[in-house]
Amino acid sequence: MLVDFLRSHRAQIEALAGFWLASGAATFELWEEEQLLVCWPAGGAPDPDKKLVGLLRVSGINQGRLHVTGLDALHYADRLNADAALLSKLCEAENDIESMTAAMVESQDQLVALEELGRLIRSRLDIETFSDKLLHLVRRLIGAYSALFLLQAPGYAELSLCLPLKQEHLASYGMTWFEQLKQEKKPLFLQAAKLPDGFPPEVTHVILYPMEMRDKVVGMLGVMLTVPAQAVSPVLKLFQMVAEQTEGFIENALFHMESIYQTRLNTTLELARDIQIQLLPRQLPKIPGVELAGFAEPAQMVGGDFYDVIPLSDQQVLLVIGDVAGKGMPAALMMATTRQVIRSAVAFMDAPDPAGVLGFSTQALYDDFTSVGLFATIFIAKYDPVERLLTYANAGHSPVMYFVAGVEAKILEADGPAMGVLPFSLSENHQIKLMPGDVLLLATDGLNEAHNADGELFGYDRLSQALVEAADRSAPDIIQIILSGVNQFAAGQEQADDQTILIVKAEKV
Amino acid sequence: MEVKKHTHDNISVVSLSGRFDAYEVPEVMKALEAASAKKPAQVVVNLSGVNFIDSSALALLVKFMKHCREQGGDLKLSNLMQPVRIIFELTRLDKAIEIFPDEAAALDAFE
Numbered sequence: 001m002l003v004d005f006l007r008s009h010r011a012q013i014e015a016l017a018g019f020w021l022a023s024g025a026a027t028f029e030l031w032e033e034e035q036l037l038v039c040w041p042a043g044g045a046p047d048p049d050k051k052l053v054g055l056l057r058v059s060g061i062n063q064g065r066l067h068v069t070g071l072d073a074l075h076y077a078d079r080l081n082a083d084a085a086l087l088s089k090l091c092e093a094e095n096d097i098e099s100m101t102a103a104m105v106e107s108q109d110q111l112v113a114l115e116e117l118g119r120l121i122r123s124r125l126d127i128e129t130f131s132d133k134l135l136h137l138v139r140r141l142i143g144a145y146s147a148l149f150l151l152q153a154p155g156y157a158e159l160s161l162c163l164p165l166k167q168e169h170l171a172s173y174g175m176t177w178f179e180q181l182k183q184e185k186k187p188l189f190l191q192a193a194k195l196p197d198g199f200p201p202e203v204t205h206v207i208l209y210p211m212e213m214r215d216k217v218v219g220m221l222g223v224m225l226t227v228p229a230q231a232v233s234p235v236l237k238l239f240q241m242v243a244e245q246t247e248g249f250i251e252n253a254l255f256h257m258e259s260i261y262q263t264r265l266n267t268t269l270e271l272a273r274d275i276q277i278q279l280l281p282r283q284l285p286k287i288p289g290v291e292l293a294g295f296a297e298p299a300q301m302v303g304g305d306f307y308d309v310i311p312l313s314d315q316q317v318l319l320v321i322g323d324v325a326g327k328g329m330p331a332a333l334m335m336a337t338t339r340q341v342i343r344s345a346v347a348f349m350d351a352p353d354p355a356g357v358l359g360f361s362t363q364a365l366y367d368d369f370t371s372v373g374l375f376a377t378i379f380i381a382k383y384d385p386v387e388r389l390l391t392y393a394n395a396g397h398s399p400v401m402y403f404v405a406g407v408e409a410k411i412l413e414a415d416g417p418a419m420g421v422l423p424f425s426l427s428e429n430h431q432i433k434l435m436p437g438d439v440l441l442l443a444t445d446g447l448n449e450a451h452n453a454d455g456e457l458f459g460y461d462r463l464s465q466a467l468v469e470a471a472d473r474s475a476p477d478i479i480q481i482i483l484s485g486v487n488q489f490a491a492g493q494e495q496a497d498d499q500t501i502l503i504v505k506a507e508k509v
Numbered sequence: 510m511e512v513k514k515h516t517h518d519n520i521s522v523v524s525l526s527g528r529f530d531a532y533e534v535p536e537v538m539k540a541l542e543a544a545s546a547k548k549p550a551q552v553v554v555n556l557s558g559v560n561f562i563d564s565s566a567l568a569l570l571v572k573f574m575k576h577c578r579e580q581g582g583d584l585k586l587s588n589l590m591q592p593v594r595i596i597f598e599l600t601r602l603d604k605a606i607e608i609f610p611d612e613a614a615a616l617d618a619f620e
Contacts (some may be wrong), residue, residue, distance in 0.1 A: 325564035327531075373572040377600060396600040418607040421571050426604055 002032045002056070002064045005091050014040065016083055026070030033065065035459060046070075050092065052077050054084030079421040110238075113141040117242065121249045128159060130249065134221075135163045138242060142235050144223040145203055150178055151211070153254050157372045158432035165200070165224075174200070181210040182217040187240075202226045207236065209243035213251050221246050272332045273298055276306070279336060285311045289507055290434070292317075293475035295483065296500045304331030305498035306339050306446045310346050316384050318346055318357070321442040321502055323397065324376040325418070331374065338376050338419070341365055354380035354393035355429040358416075362395070362425040369420025377418040379442055383504065388434050390504075393427040395419050399448050399463060403471045405437030405506075409464040439471050439478065440504040446497030447482070450490045459488050475503040511558065514541045517616055520551040526558020531565040541573045549582035553615040557588035562596055574606050583607070587615040 006013065017028035017040035026047040030037045039046075045068035054066040066084050068076070085099055117137050120130065135147040148162040160174065173196050178205030181188060190206040203224045211219035221243050225235065276298055284292040294307055304324025311317050324331045338361070345360040346352045358382055369375055377397035383390050394400060396418030403409040434440070443463075450458040462485070470481035479501050486499070510527035521544035525537065544552045554570065556562075574584040584611045589597065597603045609615040 323564075325568045370572075372573055374568055376573055396602065398599050414599065414601045417601045421602065421605045426601070 001036060001058075001095075002030070002091070005094060006030060006037055008094070009087075009090065010038075013038075013087070016087075020068050020071075022332035023076070024071060025068045027067070029067040029069075031065045031067060034331070037064070054080040056084055056088045056091065057489075058088050058095065061237040061343070063088075063091065065173065085281065090247065110141055113137055117141065117245065121245050125442045127250070127253050130253070131159065131161055132163075134246060135161055138221075138223060138239075140162065140224075141242065141346065142223055142239055143227075144235075145200075145226045146224040146469065148222045148224075149219070150174060152178070153218040153250075163435055172196075177206075177208055178217075178220055181208060181220050185210055185212065185217055187243075200224075204228070205232055207239060208500050209240070209247075211243075211247045211250050213254055219250060220406075268329065270381045271393070276303075276332055276335065279306065279339060281307070282310045284309055285317060287317050287383065288315060290383065290385065291475040291505045291507060292503070293479050293505075294502045295479050297498065299327075299495060299498045300444070301500040303327050304335040305446070305500040306335050306376075307442065307500055307502045308339055308342065309502075310343060312346070312382070314383060314384075314386070318352065318354075319381045319383070319442065319502060319504065320378065321400075321444065321500065322376050322398065323377040323444045323498075323500075325374050330372050334369065334372060336372055336377065337368060338365060338378070340380075342380070352382070353384055353429055355425070355427055358393050358395050358419065358427050360459055362419050363423065366420060366423045375418040377414070379412075379414075381440070381504075383434070388506070389434045390434050390440065392432070393425075393429050395425060395427045396421075398445065399441070399443050399460060401441040401443075401464060401467055402432065403439040403441070403467050405435055405439075405471070409441075409467045409471075411460065411464075434506040436506050436508045437472065438506045439467065439475075441467055441478075441482075442502040442504075444498060444500040446495060446499040447486055449497055450495055450499075451493060452490055453493055458486055462489065475505045478503050478505065510536065512536055514540055514544065519549075520553060520616055520619055521545070522553045522555060522612065522616075524555040524557065528561045529556075529559045529566040530561065530563045534565050534569050535583070538569060541569070545573060545577050545580065545582070545584070548580050550577040550580040550584075551582040551619050552577055552584045553587055553612060553619075554584060555587050555612050556590065556593060556616075558590075560590055560592055567596070567600070567602060569585045571602070573577065583619070585609060585615045585618060587612045 010445070013030065020028045021040060026392070027039055027044045029039045029046065046067070050070055050072040052068045052071060055062060056064040056066065066080060068080055120133055120137065130148045135149055137146060146163060146165045150160040152158050177188060187210065190210040192204050195203065195206065199303040203226055205221060205225040208220050208222035210217045211221060223239060225232065280296050281294065284294060293307065296305065296307065304326060306322050308320040309317060322338060324335045324338065341364050342357060345357045349356060358378065360472045378395045379392065379397040379400050381390055381392035392412065394412060394414040395416050396414045398411065398414065400412040401409050402412050415428055448458050448460050448463050466482045466485045470478040473481065482501065483499070510525060510529060510533040513524040515522050523544050529537065537541050541552065552573065570584070577584040585607045588611055589608060597608065607618065609618065
């Protein structure tokens, strides 16, 4: 160390030597332990009889000595001690500057790393990329042997990283630590003695911070250190800051993902509702002797109601009304599928009859209904305007009402269960001859199950009553009257069910 | 909704009471899963306390009826209250699932 000091302050030490020689000294020498570092005059011979020694003590440790030979007066001894003390102080100051410079460089480095961390936290990176960069930064910032990160948030695939150690290390004890963090919800400090076997022996400390979101621990950030105990404290503070920032980032990222998911879900439901509306018949065919009118209002949450009107040969027409159990996407998808299968059955059969169509469709759709755990009530009717014959088959569906002009309204009951309950259809064909003024009402239970503020249901009786009262109006008017009756009854109560109606009115001659 | 379970020989009985609608489905599903876990899955669902049933509840019963039959057993219903009985008749689910006036009759039917 004195060698470096000599090198950087040779001129000043030489000036001191110059004074001593001018004062009559034989030699002025700088010694480190038993080694002569420098002598003025170069190659000079020391006076063996007279020697003065000044100790160079740097930071309380003897580093070397100044020798002056050829002089022995007391005032020269004092002077040499003063010179030695001055040089010692200078050497101390040099050492301090050196270590402060080193600390400053390290600080600068940390500032740069902190700034990068700040940018990283503010970035819109996905969590995987973020955590990879984070661990690299943490290791640089803290000088850690290894850094690890684990995330186990609901709706998110588990992520774990451990740099530069391999995943296997994290796998074996990482989960135990994580479980402990989940329980205690506070940081974990482990010292070498508490570390499990098989751990790299260089590691002296492991520090783990929990990442919390909404009061639950969803992840952890940790470092493994190889430093002596006294060096841990400053690291701790820095790491705590990093952990808190990281927790903030993770929370934001997870909230962000949740809201994206929610938006996507809402958009999907809206799309499904649009598709459902598109699948309803736009225009009803003109069938001799009868008036057709239809209405459908899907509920807030996409449902499974539908009606269809399929023209057949010879001016006949097939009418379908259906209600898939359940709400939301599964019901809407099964509705679209069921509607299509029924249409295909009708197109495929030579002379489609309602029971036959139900039978074919039931078999085709049974497996699908079973996988999604749903079923669909379906009513199918075929009208032949020449014979004025209405043939129908009913798989579990209601309400279907038939108003006999001048007489009464009655329910056309199902004789078989809904489609999808059994692998085959039990429903059979029944026939009615439509007389002038008769009205057939096909609806889904959003009508009779409409409720008012007291929780009372509109019910079959009121529906039947409304049909009887409206029966001599035109088909579209009948729909309007019944709907306004239902809506008046419900008096603004939000309805959970779709409202779907199809009216067939036999024209009066 | 209250859900109670007991067994009678090889038959699991799940007794329900209260309103059986979409919100109660998850809890009842757990009970039915447990009841139909062992082969042959023989289950009686006693609906003596159920005063309301909606299509999600019906769909759940149908689902487990199919499951039990696939496992070589069956799911039968007993003690239906009037409003629930009407729903089963209107939808003709009574032609797909066997319904009995009381638990004993349903249990006997498993012989």
